[in-house]
Amino acid sequence: MSKKKHPEHVNHERWLVSYADFITLLFAFFVVLFASSQSDKKKQLKLSAAIQSAFTPLGTFDAHSKTPPLTDTNAAAITNSIPAAIVLPLPSTSTETLEQTEARLRKLLAEQVAAGRIPPGGVTMRITPDGLVISLHEAGFFPSGSAEVRAASIPMLSILATTLPAGPLRVEGHTDNVPIHTEQFASNWELSTARSTAIARLLLERGPINPANLSAAGYAEFHPVASNNTEDGRTQNRRVDVILLRHSANSQ
Incomplete structure (x- = not known):
């Protein structure tokens, strides 16, 4: 007499594997976004110093220290310190002939x-x-x-x-x-x-x-x-x- 076969057990928790993979990929995506949003402050300061040294002879920017301090700066303060446009200064012409x-x-x-x-x-x-x-x-x-x-x-x-x-x-x-x-x-x-x-x-x-x-x-x-x-x-x-x-x- 043949042996009675038992029905195969179905694993209803298989979706957890796909869900875990999705969460892992999503986490990696946000890590990349966060990393790309963090600019290199040292490179920013070097660029700022280069721009200042280039435009100081024209009088376009106010005089500052030659080497900006390597400290964290509030983002709003940085935004407010950027000039709206680079234009030549208007001379005082009240008495100019x-x-x-x-x-x-x-x-x-x-x-x-x-x-x-x-x-x-x-x-x-x-x-x-x-x-x-x-x-x-x-x-x-x-x-x-x-x-x-x-x-x-x-x-x-x-x-x-x-x-x-x-x-x-x-x-x-x-x-x-x-x-x-x-x-x-x-x-x-x-x-x-x-x-x-x-x-x-x-x-x-x-x-x-x-x-x-x-x-x-x-x-x-x-x-x-x-x-x-x-x-x-x-x-x-x-x-x-x-x-x-x-x-x-x-x-x-």
Whole structure:
């Protein structure tokens, strides 16, 4: 007679193995997250010291000790100590004359030319009865027949916007006497006005300029600074003038 087979016992606790594996993996995941969130404080301090030493000559940051203390710092205190933006300091211009402003800006422009951001002769300056005229020539700031500012010249415009002394400004667009008629610009009036507006908008966006002190206009070819009979003269006439006025435009 055959031996009676007993039914196989079913292990109802097998799920515990999978559950334990899942918990182990979840624990490892959170350990990795925690470890990655803990930055190396020594590397942070070295970076802070490097940034401070680089920008101290520009006066961008307040003076601190050369070697930051290797101590724990409250995260909120660290956040509050980071400057909102790195910009050039505004000089005290309450007693600055137009001649002093011109000399200061010439030095900054020379640095931009040396850095290759604008071509030599791309910016010229002169003092007129109206005030200090800063001429931005087409070759350095606009493609031919366009009112779109070249990306390479935007850092130069940012510096200009942050270093111009407070006061009334007028932005004037000028062209040569060669007629233009494109889908975008019906005449030199439209082109000169669009270019002056583009420069004015960038100055407002990049610096603490009071919009009430700023005006923009286009004069087409009717205010030349050189003869339009030569290529060199036409090149000089294609420009946008940023004029630091002696008096408010409303008082003239």
